[in-house]
Amino acid sequence: MGFIDIRNLVKRFRTKYGEVLAADNVCLEIEKAELITLLGPSGCGKTTTLRCIAGLERPDSGDVLIDGVPMFSQGFVPPAKRGIGMVFQNYAVWPHMTVFANVAYGLKLEGVPRRTREARVREMLDIVGLAGLERRYPGQMSGGQQQRVALARALMRHPKVLLLDEPLSNLDAKLREKMRFEIRGIVSRMGMTAVYVTHDQAEAMVLSDRVAIMDQGKLVQVAKPDEIYHVPASRFVADFIGTTNIVEGQVEEILDDTGLVGLRTGLGRTLCRARNRAAVAKGEPVYLSIRPEDIEVINSTHEARDNIYTGTITERAYLGHLLYLFIRVRDTVIRAQCHPRQVGSEGEETRIYLDPAKCVILPS
Amino acid sequence: MGGAGGLLAHPHQHGIRSLIRVDNLLAAFAWVVVAFLIIYPLSFLVIDSFRVAGSDRFGLQNYRAFFSDAYYIGAFVKTFVLSGLVLLTTTVLGLPLAYILARYRLRGQTVFTALTILPIVLPAYAGAFAWVVFFGRFGTLNLLLMQWGIISRPINFISGLHGVVFMQAIHLLPFMVLSLLAAFTSIDPDLEEAAEVEGASGIRRFFTVTLPLCTPSYLAGAILVFLWPFTDWLTPMIFGVIDLLPSIAYINIAYHFTDVGRKYMGIVSVVLSSGVCVAAFLLLKAWVERKRYTGLSKGTTLGGRTIRPNPLVRVVSYLYMLFISALVLLIPIVLGLSGFSRRWVLTPFPQHWTLDNFRTIFTGATRLISNSFLFSGVALGIGVFFGLLMAYLIARTKALGRGGLEFVSTLMLVFPGVAVGVAYLTAFWHGIPLATHWMIMPLALFVRRMPYFQRMAHAAYQQLDPCLEEAAEVSGASKLRTFLTISLPLLLKGIFVGVIMFFIMAFQEISTAIFLYRGGWETLPVGLYLNWHRGMEFGFAAALSFMMVVIVFVMLMIAAKIGGGVLNVAWGSSGRGK
Numbered sequence: 001m002g003f004i005d006i007r008n009l010v011k012r013f014r015t016k017y018g019e020v021l022a023a024d025n026v027c028l029e030i031e032k033a034e035l036i037t038l039l040g041p042s043g044c045g046k047t048t049t050l051r052c053i054a055g056l057e058r059p060d061s062g063d064v065l066i067d068g069v070p071m072f073s074q075g076f077v078p079p080a081k082r083g084i085g086m087v088f089q090n091y092a093v094w095p096h097m098t099v100f101a102n103v104a105y106g107l108k109l110e111g112v113p114r115r116t117r118e119a120r121v122r123e124m125l126d127i128v129g130l131a132g133l134e135r136r137y138p139g140q141m142s143g144g145q146q147q148r149v150a151l152a153r154a155l156m157r158h159p160k161v162l163l164l165d166e167p168l169s170n171l172d173a174k175l176r177e178k179m180r181f182e183i184r185g186i187v188s189r190m191g192m193t194a195v196y197v198t199h200d201q202a203e204a205m206v207l208s209d210r211v212a213i214m215d216q217g218k219l220v221q222v223a224k225p226d227e228i229y230h231v232p233a234s235r236f237v238a239d240f241i242g243t244t245n246i247v248e249g250q251v252e253e254i255l256d257d258t259g260l261v262g263l264r265t266g267l268g269r270t271l272c273r274a275r276n277r278a279a280v281a282k283g284e285p286v287y288l289s290i291r292p293e294d295i296e297v298i299n300s301t302h303e304a305r306d307n308i309y310t311g312t313i314t315e316r317a318y319l320g321h322l323l324y325l326f327i328r329v330r331d332t333v334i335r336a337q338c339h340p341r342q343v344g345s346e347g348e349e350t351r352i353y354l355d356p357a358k359c360v361i362l363p364s
Numbered sequence: 365m366g367g368a369g370g371l372l373a374h375p376h377q378h379g380i381r382s383l384i385r386v387d388n389l390l391a392a393f394a395w396v397v398v399a400f401l402i403i404y405p406l407s408f409l410v411i412d413s414f415r416v417a418g419s420d421r422f423g424l425q426n427y428r429a430f431f432s433d434a435y436y437i438g439a440f441v442k443t444f445v446l447s448g449l450v451l452l453t454t455t456v457l458g459l460p461l462a463y464i465l466a467r468y469r470l471r472g473q474t475v476f477t478a479l480t481i482l483p484i485v486l487p488a489y490a491g492a493f494a495w496v497v498f499f500g501r502f503g504t505l506n507l508l509l510m511q512w513g514i515i516s517r518p519i520n521f522i523s524g525l526h527g528v529v530f531m532q533a534i535h536l537l538p539f540m541v542l543s544l545l546a547a548f549t550s551i552d553p554d555l556e557e558a559a560e561v562e563g564a565s566g567i568r569r570f571f572t573v574t575l576p577l578c579t580p581s582y583l584a585g586a587i588l589v590f591l592w593p594f595t596d597w598l599t600p601m602i603f604g605v606i607d608l609l610p611s612i613a614y615i616n617i618a619y620h621f622t623d624v625g626r627k628y629m630g631i632v633s634v635v636l637s638s639g640v641c642v643a644a645f646l647l648l649k650a651w652v653e654r655k656r657y658t659g660l661s662k663g664t665t666l667g668g669r670t671i672r673p674n675p676l677v678r679v680v681s682y683l684y685m686l687f688i689s690a691l692v693l694l695i696p697i698v699l700g701l702s703g704f705s706r707r708w709v710l711t712p713f714p715q716h717w718t719l720d721n722f723r724t725i726f727t728g729a730t731r732l733i734s735n736s737f738l739f740s741g742v743a744l745g746i747g748v749f750f751g752l753l754m755a756y757l758i759a760r761t762k763a764l765g766r767g768g769l770e771f772v773s774t775l776m777l778v779f780p781g782v783a784v785g786v787a788y789l790t791a792f793w794h795g796i797p798l799a800t801h802w803m804i805m806p807l808a809l810f811v812r813r814m815p816y817f818q819r820m821a822h823a824a825y826q827q828l829d830p831c832l833e834e835a836a837e838v839s840g841a842s843k844l845r846t847f848l849t850i851s852l853p854l855l856l857k858g859i860f861v862g863v864i865m866f867f868i869m870a871f872q873e874i875s876t877a878i879f880l881y882r883g884g885w886e887t888l889p890v891g892l893y894l895n896w897h898r899g900m901e902f903g904f905a906a907a908l909s910f911m912m913v914v915i916v917f918v919m920l921m922i923a924a925k926i927g928g929g930v931l932n933v934a935w936g937s938s939g940r941g942k
Contacts, residue, residue: 079837086838092831106839
């Protein structure tokens with residue numbers, strides 16, 4: 001059993017257009033001192049799930065256990081009694097209180113004496129890099145500073161669980177990147193169990209021990225960042241994380257001796273290494289996913305291997321540090337990521353190689 | 365009603381326990397108050413109107429009698445005609461004024477805006493008294509014109525229906541101007557520029573694009589204007605018109621309480637007035653909800669387009685604003701002149717100056733002042749508490765029946781004050797004898813003014829990010845603690861203006877109070893009316909009015925200081941939270 005145990009969580013919302021299942025039987029176990037992100041497009045139910053953990057939302061059914069204690073089924077445990085800290089998307093720093101009062105709020109409620117309170121708040125402000133700003137009001141601070149106040153406030157009571165709801169989405173790109181590493185550092189130094197909601201995959205990749213991907217209220221894959229990227233569980237995950245080429249296909253043969261699977265795709269015959277051979281059956285329609293950076297553009301014309309296709313360059317997209325070539329093979333356009341100095345202009349013919357080990361077969 | 369059914373539609377696995385939440389208990393409390401102070405008396409009134417006079421049987425007799433009497437039918441029609449005329453006048457006066465204030469860049473705009481909306485806080489009857497003195501048959505204007513030899517016989521400027529139309533139009537002009545002002549300044553300039561690009565310019569653009577876009581806002585102001593003649597009984601009486609529904613209600617019920625037949629005619633006219641008001645309001649609400657096209661434009665905070673007008677337009681605009689301002693300013697000036705003078709008759713201006721009137725007020729009539737402050741203060745206390753509770757329930761919770769609470773409260777906005785007075789008088793006389801205790805005065809004031817305050821509190825709540833409250837709960841605070849340390853301090857600025865407006869409105873309230881006061885409970889407005897009614901010298905009433913205007917004006921200025929501008933303050937009073 002995890003430190004946080006989400007069991008069959010169901011939450012419906014009624015809207016003008018009918019009912020929306022914001023959380024559809026979500027089950028998730030989160031280990032102690034783990035930083036997990038809930039990642040997905042807007043409206044996928046990640047925030048709802050987080051708010052159920054916080055107790056700001058009540059599920060229609062299912063339960064959340066924190067440290068073995070059920071939060072809903074045996075009487076509702078209010079947010080105040082859950083031992084959590086939370087950072088909100090728009091900071092939610094109280095504008096009528098100073099930085100000190102904001103951060104000390106929880107301690108004051110706990111009845112911590114003033115001396116201790118001051119010392120602890122100062123210590124915390126030091127950690128988040130706001131030393132000396134106790135007397136400021138939030139209105140006099142930048143967005144980044146306000147976010148640090150919010151973080152300090154959430155950590156102040158040494159919560160068992162830290163919840164972060166898209167905490168960086170209101171910051172500009174540079175600051176966002178800097179804060180990612182800071183949050184990562186602070187959370188792991190304090191050994192906190194943290195649930196982090198975001199729609200930004202780069203954020204999720206950088207921060208998390210594990211990433212939980214949600215789509216339309218359902219949890220679709222929970223895995224380590226590299227696994228999510230290289231072994232996506234579904235077409236949705238492959239498509240949502242990074243960019244990929246998706247090609248429709250059909251299983252033609254299963255080559256037992258090499259561990260390869262032969263597909264009939266829009267490109268022609270494509271060999272893929274199947275990770276789970278039992279999951280594919282002959283004649284089954286599947287998707288083939290391959291990342292642009294895993295596609296090799298071959299300059300020489302006389303190499304003969306499997307998985308080499310000839311196509312026409314339809315578009316060059318130059319991004320400075322890399323170059324995308326869009327190559328039409330039969331009726332399928334493949335995006336290949338190349339070195340920015342890669343030759344080949346629009347309309348020219350070129351050849352590409354798909355490494356079978358990097359082709360992922362996804363259920364259709 | 366809203367998401368209240370959510371709990372029923374999908375009972376939480378933990379069952380009935382989730383229904384017994386604090387929010388639902390608070391909602392239940394609110395319903396008890398609403399039932400006792402609103403639903404009970406108002407339904408009592410409606411039921412009573414079907415009572416066969418002097419018996420315990422019920423039937424349509426009263427209505428049949430009402431509609432078979434030419435006098436009452438005439439009054440019914442005349443009230444409608446008055447409403448229509450007042451609406452027409454405010455529209456004709458208000459449209460150019462709002463346009464000038466919204467679109468032209470002119471010096472002194474703030475001052476003119478403030479003057480234009482001043483009548484909101486001036487009691488209607490104070491204006492009527494002042495106008496009688498100035499425009500009356502032997503008022504200042506007629507006397508001056510005769511002195512100068514322009515006319516030989518007095519002109520009837522205001523005595524009669526046309527006077528009522530004019531006076532009520534001036535009193536209601538702020539509601540119209542504010543509504544239109546909001547509309548003009550919130551139209552996305554792109555929409556008008558698009559029309560310009562398409563080739564529609566000037567007048568054509570105004571009538572085909574600008575005006576249609578303003579319709580919903582215009583109607584919101586128009587409904588307030590239209591309903592007023594169904595509740596204002598005093599202005600017509602001052603101008604010598606008594607065959608209108610609210611005046612009939614007042615006269616029949618207050619003077620002929622023992623004449624059961626006439627009393628019931630009064631009750632029927634009150635119920636009919638209420639019916640018209642509620643029906644008009646519901647129709648409008650349905651219409652606006654169906655046609656919500658203002659929501660299509662992205663809305664702008666830039667204040668719409670402003671133009672620097674050419675010299676001719678500028679001069680005409682100034683003259684027009686001066687004209688309206690003069691009509692408004694006349695009210696406090698005339699009241700002041702009469703208040704500080706004695707035996708001001710048949711001369712254009714007072715001859716004898718004195719402080720006697722004020723001396724009389726502060727020696728003989730302190731009761732009026734203390735009563736006014738006491739009743740308004742108590743009403744305010746209950747109103748703020750309850751208004752905040754209602755706003756919390758509606759804006760922040762999924763408590764059962766909150767939609768219904770909002771609906772009832774909104775209906776109270778349009779319910780004629782006369783109807784509330786009569787309902788309280790009848791309902792709390794026999795059944796629940798509350799009418800014998802002075803608490804009925806503040807309670808009635810509370811019921812009439814709370815909805816306005818609640819809307820302001822609601823608006824303040826909507827501007828308060830729920831995350832701020834959730835952050836406190838997560839930090840370990842209880843709901844009550846969260847409210848006291850986070851919500852209330854942050855709501856304070858928004859509701860402070862509401863508090864002041866509540867007090868101002870309660871302070872000058874007369875339509876309801878006139879039915880409920882008993883000897884010793886007279887408020888300033890009631891005392892004022894009685895004084896006029898008993899035919900005493902006008903100086904005393906004028907001094908009372910003047911004092912009210914000053915008190916109200918001072919409070920308004922305080923509110924404006926804190927609420928960020930006179931416009932913001934007036935907003936709340938027009939009762940439009942969203």
